[in-house]
Amino acid sequence: MEAGPASPAPSPDAASAAIRDEALRLGFDAVGFAPAHLGPEVRQRLDAFLAAGMQGGMGWLADRAEQRAHPRALWPEAVSVIALGMNYGPEEDPLSILGQRDRAAISVYARNKDYHDIVKKRLKALARWMVDRWRGSELKVFVDTAPVAEKPLAQQAGLGWQGKHSNLVSRTHGSWLFLGEIYTTLDLAPSAPEVDHCGRCTRCLSACPTDAFVGPYRLDARRCVSYLTIEHKGPIPEEFRAAMGNRIYGCDDCLAVCPWNKFAQAAREPGLMPREDLNTPRLAALAALDDAAFRALFSGSPVKRIGRDRFVRNVLIAIGNSGDAGLRPVAKQLTADPDPVVAEAAQWAVRRLNTPA
Incomplete structure (x- = not known):
């Protein structure tokens, strides 16, 4: 996505602050920034997973492994990544239904609208705002279906860390964050990466x-x-x-x-409520x-x-x-x-x- 004649290049700090404010206004619950680069450990971890065959029938993980592990392999022009999260925390214990054997347990995230549609709509709104504000900049938006290492990027952008269950954990939202990304040619001030807080818990x-x-x-x-x-x-x-x-x-x-779910709150987006x-x-x-x-x-x-x-x-x-x-x-x-x-x-x-x- 791009538009019009170029605007003056913004300062990285000012641009990150403005994007954060707009993203929160649009309904995102977590926002962070990272360089469009991931260390070799991401590819090594992915290669070990694939070598063991643990992907099962998900052949797409191997087909585009290089792009998944290296943001610029997916889009060479990318300079920064904006990692965004939307909270889908449940109001009640989602495991309580497991004792009701004549009823069906559907995962929390799938009890209403498809989150891909909800998150992508917000990402596109933020993208339009960015392109209008910084003309000449380019960007691409992603939600889950593209070969993007969402969780490592989110950790690098400070949204949370990959827990022992391999999913993202947030000190604010627990395990209940949907993720989306914007790759951009803008040079943005990076957030402080999050560190692992799992400790000895298993x-x-x-x-x-x-x-x-x-x-x-x-x-x-x-x-x-x-x-x-x-x-x-x-x-x-x-x-x-x-x-x-x-x-x-x-x-x-x-x-x-x-x-960490003790700090989480119930989703506020109507389409994510069950x-x-x-x-x-x-x-x-x-x-x-x-x-x-x-x-x-x-x-x-x-x-x-x-x-x-x-x-x-x-x-x-x-x-x-x-x-x-x-x-x-x-x-x-x-x-x-x-x-x-x-x-x-x-x-x-x-x-x-x-x-x-």
């Missing part, structure tokens, strides 16, 4: 239901409930099914137990969704992107884990589903409900 590692952490800061995505319910396209390996419980889209366990019908939906109702009903229920939601078949597969695993014999007919009705993955999950659920606890 609550996030212990909380994982499928033991997806091979060590602190090392997540094997192939074992992660978020990966299994969202990215994985085939049948879910049986070794993980019982541990999934009633989690049908994503998993909040490692995030929710972080002690919809009442997605807080504790009944498994029986979700299993009955056909493609049209699924699309209607999750219109504008990130859940929509996995499609009805993968979604109902997840619901059937939760039904099998429910211990509720009343849900057996629901599963039995789907044992002949046209999608073989759905049919297999339904057959597994029926067998499991037929087996005495």
